[in-house]
Amino acid sequence: MSAFHALRLKALTLAQRLTLLFVAIASAVLLGLGAVVARSVQQHFEDLDMDVLSGKMELITQALQNVATPQDLTGLAHQLARSLVGHHGLEVLLLDADQSVLFATAHASFDPQQVVAQARQALPGAVLWPLEAHTYRVLAARLATAVKDAQGQRAEVFVAAGIDIGHHQAFMQAFLHTLWWFVAGGAVLTAVLSGWAVRRGLAPLLEMRTQAQGITAQQLGHRLHLQHLPVEMAELAQSLNNMLARLEDAFTRLSAFSSDIAHELRTPVSNLMTQTQVALSRARSADDYRNVLESNLEEFERMARMMADMLLLAKADHGLVLPRLETLDMAQEVRTVLDYFEMLAEEKNLSLQLTGDATLMADRLMLRRALSNLISNAVRHAVAGSVIRVELQNLADQLEISVTNQGETIAPEHLERVFDRFFRVDPARQRGHEVAQEGQQEMDSATPQRAGHAVYPAARAEGTGLGLAITRSIVQAHGGRISAQSDHGVTTFSIRQPDL
Structure with a gap:
């Protein structure tokens, strides 16, 4: 009942x-x-x-x-x-x-x-x-x-x-009889007056409902009006406006992410199709086919890395990336990463320098990956003959790790987005596809070795465009934060990690 x-x-x-x-x-x-x-x-x-x-x-x-x-x-x-x-x-x-x-x-x-x-x-x-x-x-x-x-x-x-x-x-x-009639009459009168008062009191809520009905995926910028609202409903409307702002930001990021991932996947897929079509356009030797397959394998590996990175970021967004903490000698960890990039730095006439010493409770593999992404980014954009500096500095209750390189200055509007997925400061994002088209034209007239290895070199050098986004996710999983500064040709990425 x-x-x-x-x-x-x-x-x-x-x-x-x-x-x-x-x-x-x-x-x-x-x-x-x-x-x-x-x-x-x-x-x-x-x-x-x-x-x-x-x-x-x-x-x-x-x-x-x-x-x-x-x-x-x-x-x-x-x-x-x-x-x-x-x-x-x-x-x-x-x-x-x-x-x-x-x-x-x-x-x-x-x-x-x-x-x-x-x-x-x-x-x-x-x-x-x-x-x-x-x-x-x-x-x-x-x-x-x-x-x-x-x-x-x-x-x-x-x-x-x-x-x-x-x-x-x-x-x-007689008194009780009168009382019952009075209570019944009072209940009826209260119902009438309460109904009128409730409808009048809920009128702002009905107005909020009318405004909310006009909000669609194409109009997420619309906000509820706060004027002439009672305090309680004004707080509710403000909370809804804040929610709409978060939804608008997430929707914008999702739309940009969908566009970026479509673009990033289109280039390697286009390259694979182009190389395969060219290879099948006429009979070729076994070495020619082997070169084409090796080039295709590189594209597949790049796509596999991209998907693995996207899976890591998706887990990080849902709090599923859990670090295995251990005490690390940060100077030793940085030297290990620098040794890995030493040969590449010599090819670009760059010097790698480490200053400072510290210990930190962190996940060794995750931290190395974050440092590798920052140093790789610095090596890629540093001017020849410059020095890439990694500095360890103990602050009050946290450790600051900074990676500095000399190169082109990043515009302030780009600094806010450098950690976004697939974001690149360089607007020439179609180079891989253009190189693929050039490769198709040259393949018919060039030697098999050039045809097999010249396709999409720029895209392979640029990586997947997820390095800094992964670095931020790793830092946040450790409870830290990362920031970027760029001024007068000097760019610095700083990680501030609390001493766990």
Whole structure:
């Protein structure tokens, strides 16, 4: 049954839920207030009845103190009859020790045994007794007289004073009946007013919904208006605007990434097709076919590296790249990487220099790959005869690794994107495809060795365009950050790694 009610509740709109909530709260408040008032009125009636009953019981007690002989009981009856004149609904019954009636008002037909039992219990308050068609609030007591028996003990009588509470009950019944109608009317009025107030209060939310419906993949730059919104909804709208900004940025990057990857894959695929078509255009020797296959193998290897790098970046984006930390001698690690690039640097007349010393908790293979990418980038863009410097510097609670080379200055607008996937500062991104076209033209007239190895040399030298993006992912996986600076022909990539 609870599941059914939960399903019914889910089918309600927010305005309906709020209206029902307001109605429930208003009804509960009215019912609670009515219960408090009813209890207060009831207690007031009880207090009035007790005042009357206590006063009459005190009068009877004083009158019994003057009863010294049995004959005085007759005068007592007359005195009580006179004192009760004008008290409508008040009944008094006076019994002796043998439960004989000494005095009784016209309608005091209480059960003597019940009177005696109630008086012997000596309860502090009154009790309700139904009598015929009426209900009485009765106060019973056992009182002593001045008459003494043969043993010298004062004789006792039993007194019951009751007051008809029918008019009180009738009033309370009418009051509760009126209360129920008032609560019902208040609930209906609350529903009407709450519905109007909720619709008016939710009007900005409906306006936000209308604005949000106009946002599409082609209009991610649209933002929700914050003017004239309540504070709570303004905060919600601002959060949605921030989300839209993140989505727009991610969508832009995804679109650029899709375009870049299509371009990067198109070039090697085009080269493979071109070389294969040229090779099949006429009969060739086994060495010619071997050269073509070797060239194709290089393209396949490049594509395989690109896919492996993209898989690594995808894992890094989802936090699946977990470093295996160990204590590393950073100077030794940098020397190992520099030794690898030493021959290539000599070919370009470059000098490799390391300064500083430090230790760091990091993943050895991942860190070497990040350093290799930075040094490879520096070697590729450094001018001949310059020095590539790798500096290790211990700061307060982190290690800074900087790689500096001399070459062309990177424009400030490009510095913000150098770590993006497939981004290259050099706009000549079609060179590989152009070389492939040249290779096709030369292949028919050139020797097999030139045809097999001249195709796409520039593209192979440039790599996959993912090196710096992978470096950033590795640094971020270690909890660090990487930045780039370029000014007056000097470019520096800096890694700041916290001391784990």
